[in-house]
Amino acid sequence: MSEGALPKEDAVLRVDDLQKSFGGLAATDHATFAVERGTITGLIGPNGAGKSTLFNLISGFYEPDGGTVEVNGTDVTGLEPYEVADHGLIRTFQTPRKLEGMTVREAMLVGPRNQPGESFVKLFATPGAVAESESTNLAEAERILEEFEIDHLAAQPATDISGGQMKLVELARAMLAEPEVLLLDEPVAGVNPTLAKKLKDQIRRLNEQGTTFLLIEHDMEFVMDLADPIVVLDQGSVLTEGTPEGVRSDDRVIDAYLGGGT
Amino acid sequence: MTVLGYLANGLVFSSIIVLGSIGLSLVYSIADFANFAHGDTMTVGAYAALVTFGAVGGLGGAVLGLPYGFFLALVVGIAVAAVVAVGTEKLVYEPLDIDSIGLLITSIGIAFIYRAVIQIRFGSDFTRYGIQPLRPIEALVPYGVRVTLHDVAIVGSAVVLVAGLHVLLQYTDLGRKMRAMADNPDLARVSGIRTKRVKLWTWVIGAGLAGAGGVFLGLFNQLSPRMGFNLLLVIFAAVILGGIGSVYGAMAGGFLIGMINQLTPFFSGVVDSLPIWPGWLNAALESLVSIEYANAIAFVIMVAVLLVRPNGIAGEGAT
Amino acid sequence: MSDDTTRPAGAADGTDGVDPVLSLSNVDSGYGEVQVLDDCSIRLDPGEIVCLVGPNGAGKSTVLKTAFGMLTPWTGTVEYHGRDIGGMAPEEIVREGIGYVPQTDNVFGSLTIDENLRMGGVARDGGLDEVIETLYDRFPIIDRKRTAKARTLSGGQRQVLAFARALVMEPDVLLIDEPSAGLAPNTADEVFEDVREVNDMDTAILMVEQNVTKGLGISDRGYVLDQGTVRFEGTPEELLNDEEVSQLYLGG
Amino acid sequence: LSTTDDGEDGSDGSDGSDGSDGSDGSDGEDGSDGEDGSDGGDAGPYEIGMVDSLTGSLSAFGERNQRGVELALQRVNDVGINGRELDLIVEDSESENQGGIAAAQKLVNQDGVPFLIGAVGSGVSLAIYESVVQDTDVVQLSQNSTGLDLTNFPGLLRMSPSGRSQSLALADIIADDGYDEVAITYVNNDYGQSLTDAFVNAWDGDIAYNNPHDQEQQSYSSVVSEMNSSGADAWLFITYQAEFATMVNEVYSSGYEAQFYGADSVSGDNVIENTPEGSMEGMKIVVPSAPVEEENYQAFADAFESEYGQQPTSWAAYAYDCVINAALAVQAADEFTGSALQDTVRRVSGPDGEEVTSFEAASQILADGGGPDDVDYQGVSGPIDFDENGDPVGFLQVLEVQDHDYEGIDFVEG
Amino acid sequence: MSLLSDPEAAIADLSRPEKWVLGVSAAFALFLLAALLTGALGPTYFLFLVGLAGMYALLSFGLNAQWGYTGLINFSVAAFFGIGAYGSALMTADSSPIAGGFNPLVGLVVALVLAFVLALLIGIPTLRLRADYLAIASLGLAEVVRLIVLNERWLTNGSAGVRGIPSFFEGWPVLSTFPETMPGLRLVVIPGSPILLETSFWRASLNVLLVLAFAGATFLVLRRAHQSPWGRVLRTIRSDEDLARALGKNTYSFKMQSFVLGSLIMALAGVFYTHLNLYVGPGDLDPITTFYAWVAVILGGSGSNRGALFGGIVIVTIREGTRFLNDVALPIDPAPLRLLLIGVVIVAVMRYRPQGILPPQRELIWPSAVDDAGSDPPASGVREQKGGGDDE
């Protein structure tokens, strides 16, 4: 069952024998794999295979029925999401989260972690530091929005944008958090191909700067181009793991996932 | 009084609460706001029945110690409450373009208006239906149960109404449409559900039941312009306890709250007789579990229940 | 702006003399005071599959919402079989024979799969059970979860359910917003296959897709929308082979 | 702009009937201001204020008050005061402190009334006194408050006698009837609490049950069943009519039997109308009253009956007397100011002077050149005669329910 | 409403609803001024109303910090208000059954500490759970607190209430005797209707001073806190708590901070109330206060500090202004009529208020950062800076 779990030298994220069931359904079934530092690891699998569930388990949103999650060598199993995030792991959501009553710009600025201005005391004790970090964050936010070609939306209410734009905001915000590991749940579903291409470059660039990615995506062109290795999940457990070419030509993967068309 | 007796009293009182809480819950889930005018809708029903009963009086024979005229008045009370609610929806709520908390505030205004109109028309003093109160049913007294035929009629009618609602929700499409609307009104329209119509039906049912609750409350106790409003907090507690937006939850919650409310003396008896060890704790408990804290006890129990069943007793409500 | 291989926007020159089933003519539309569509004209002929493509925020979803009465056109007309339906309420449009699958929030989370499908058929006169059984046969992915609440479905499963829900009415025209978003490649293929099949049963389909290759692949015609205006219109081959279009919009 | 030195030094003209002379000089100015403010020359009406429970939990009492007020205003304005009318500005307390204080603030500081009738609940009356009236020379006369605490505030007058005398009387009556054990339930507010405390002090026997109940509950069946379980045969109710009527009905339909006793506020036509025949038979209630057979009460009752089609309640009578007493105070005073009224309000109904039973008669004496001490207005609710604490001399009547109606069986002097 | 240096530009900069509100407010202020000058409105009474408005503004500030910022549904506004009122009253009043006679400042501190403890007691078990827990628990809490105050006579005097409360400035130098030492003034603006300013007027002015100090300080603190990353996290929680958690925010701690902050402000309103009315009773814990605080916050626009202030004023206008409508002689019973009017006004405001009366749609970004970054500041984001802070 864990045949894909090759020993990793420097795993930034390690999932070991993770289990989670809903009612009778084992959404995650003894899943074991590791994400090596510096990689862009793809996570693919049929609809309902348990990919998003796995994200929820890793990031602390679900409490696993069994197994462990390690981030940077620390056991984070059962921690609160914010504690997991403190260890440098940030995730995005498959269905974009709408921030009612906020502009896109504000919604972006929630991203950076440990802002001095998030402490009530510091607001009054060291307003200078707050202002400074706020300026930096603001500039950074505007820069990323520009790169994502949505800077014109900055002052728009975050709920009044198109479906694809929401996905972009979600991704851009996660980047602002400057995580060590970024878990992306279908970042380009619904994103225009031309823009998706640019995002690909973005991710690659961030990766070169040291961010590790774990990426769920059904757009084969996108994953196969970007990710190496690729983990294939089926019915809650790891079906196989390998290079894009290897996975692409694996019969079981073609059967369960890719289908004849690709 | 025996436990059985307290339970019987609780049953009667719960029947009224249940009628109120179902409507509140329905409106909450379909029209998407906590209707603070719901208690006063009960009052509207009660007074409409008062007028009708005054006009027709002890028409014909009697069932369960209640003249036929009373049942006619009950029907009119239900109808008037429904009509008033539908009118309010059409005139006030529908044209509004605000979120649910805005609707909530509006409903506070509506509640004031209902109450004021009733007070202008009927004065603020209390009154009763001109029906001779009954003595307890002799056969039950030896068991410590002291209920009258009227109480039986209240419970019976409530059961009939609740059963009718159950059939309506379960065996007609309306119930499903209501749930669909509660879930996602836009998608409901996209699916072809005529949401305005469903909403009107919701008001008819919810307010109708409230009207019935009001009439029974008048029979059980008395009528005054503040009667429904005074019950509102308890009804809210029942709805929350049952799981907001769940009709069956509201039934269960109403039942439980009504029971707890009537059982306080029993609880205090239990506390008195328990050998609670640190003396001060015993004393504190004895003074706290007493009749003046009846409502507080109901709330504490409600919170305790919720800690065990976080989504209300009915499980998941429509969120 | 346009070149030889593609016809310029709005030049709907009475394609083969057939009357369109659904047409938007010179429509302006938007949300509140924000204009999104700007003089937008789109037609759907009987039996066609038409694919709308374009950047995020171009107004593709807005076209569908305007056609389906979720938004009222500010100017211009929406015609269905030659009748103006602009501004008619969605619940009535469903009864006219148009179906719609929204892009987001497209299932009733607190209802079971079965109830979701039943809700899709509230405007039907009869034969509901049969249709639903057929749909279960066609989409085993949801057949397995009939009594599960829709909110527990995975993203892809939801998409399938939403599609099936719209089919319960056996509509004449189907508007679909990004049917393949979030679907596994094989499931996406199946859905496109289904779209084809539904189309074979004489349902005209207007579809928004970001998976341009596959989307255009099954379509008869395509429109490229940008900033609320139709920039290009043509057959899939024409659009895919056009350098500019492909570069700017199709990620080629 | 000019500086006035208004006589704060007249501290309170309330502790004696003669303590106001010192402040006359400066108040002359106030007097004319008051009139200017109330948009009238000499022909304009005298404006006084009233805080009443028109809405909220005591609104039924407010309604009863208003009937008495209306009748009294008719009486007064049929005759007139120095050729002018009396105008009563009524503000709603919503039966709450906050509302009551706001109402009084408006009346005193906005409308500038020198005479304030108010309020119903003892708590609200005191709240108004402490936060609005205390440091001014405005006269406050509460129409309905029977709470014992008011006695400690001599500046706060009231028309209804302190509940203490009722409590003492009740203790005597119950003991005389041969009971040595009693179950008490009282409404959980200042009124219920203080009357019960006084009763408990005066009562030598056992108390089997003594618990408060909240107002406006939809069911009191647990209360009555606990009273029943307590084993006492004498049950004392210190509560309001609506609550009491509910309890009687619940006692009746539970089949309990006991001898009932009650304080004044459980009596009323509405209780009789809304309880079954025989359910309260033999109940004894102590109510403050003027001796009922007296002609002025009869005249009042007849007028009330013909106006409203029902017997007056004591609350209507109190409010009636408040207005008449105020009107007489206004007529007897040299000027329309608080300090002048402080002086006359006690004297026109005080024991000195000729006993009269109507406004018309009293007004006549004053018009004929009589001073405030030449008149002793006898109210329809009693002889009034405020004592040094601002409480009236109460006459109590003992009522017994016979054939489902109240019959006076005895008088007790307060 | 001073719009500082450049009024014209500032006005031009306002959004439509803001102009509307500004216009109406200005007209209302003029009306009040005229009424005051002509003697139609008694100055002492007016100051009392201002005090009340300040009190409601404080309550709505408090609720706004909970509901408006974070989406915490608190149905026990009256309880925190009551705790503040009783806390101070029991420490200072001479009739207090437990302590009494302390300086009102001690009362203030005790009241705040009590509110703090109570907020923790209810927050700790409920804030970790689903959102409506707080709604339920607070609904119950309000009732429990009210009943305890009503029934525990050894602690609170029970239904008799606490009286003999000194004014807030009792024992302060100068201020404690200020009202008595001020001469009575007589202003004649319109001949024949002089305006009298006497002791009660000066006493009322002190109260207004106090409430302005309370509300002003609260406003400043809230404004800084709200327009900051802190406030932004709260708004994120309000909209989607999961998202905030995913981004590494300790939402439990943030919710607790917001809850405690709001509760303290409500208690502050209670402290003011105590020294305004000099009497507190169990009736002051009536849920109606919670009602009105909610109405104020919603009318003003949830999440907006200026809105909360505005809401407080509107409530007083609705509640006390309707008293004047009784002066119009009508053939019906005036009392329920006022209730009716309050109802109609509430409905009408909800119906006809221009969308987003003082909308909360302020960008929650540290103001100076917007300038520093040199990015084009969104019109709405900085506006609060320019005009908003100075609404009276």
Ligand SMILES: Nc1ncnc2c1ncn2[C@@H]1O[C@H](COP(=O)(O)OP(=O)(O)OP(=O)(O)O)[C@@H](O)[C@H]1O
């Ligand atoms: N909260 C839940 N309760 C019950 N079942 C759930 C829940 N969440 C997920 N499931 C079930 O677990 C399975 C895995 O779901 P998951 O969302 O992880 O799939 P996925 O791999 O992300 O699919 P997709 O690619 O379609 O998003 C599905 O069958 C789904 O129905």
Ligand SMILES: Nc1ncnc2c1ncn2[C@@H]1O[C@H](COP(=O)(O)OP(=O)(O)OP(=O)(O)O)[C@@H](O)[C@H]1O
């Ligand atoms: N509810 C709304 N209120 C206001 N503006 C909106 C709303 N929804 C969308 N918009 C705006 O309308 C424009 C068009 O949106 P639309 O959803 O039609 O885009 P789309 O072409 O479907 O994009 P996508 O491919 O990303 O789904 C966008 O710029 C968006 O910001």
Ligand SMILES: [Mg+2]
């Ligand atoms: Mg998924």
Ligand SMILES: [Mg+2]
């Ligand atoms: Mg779209």
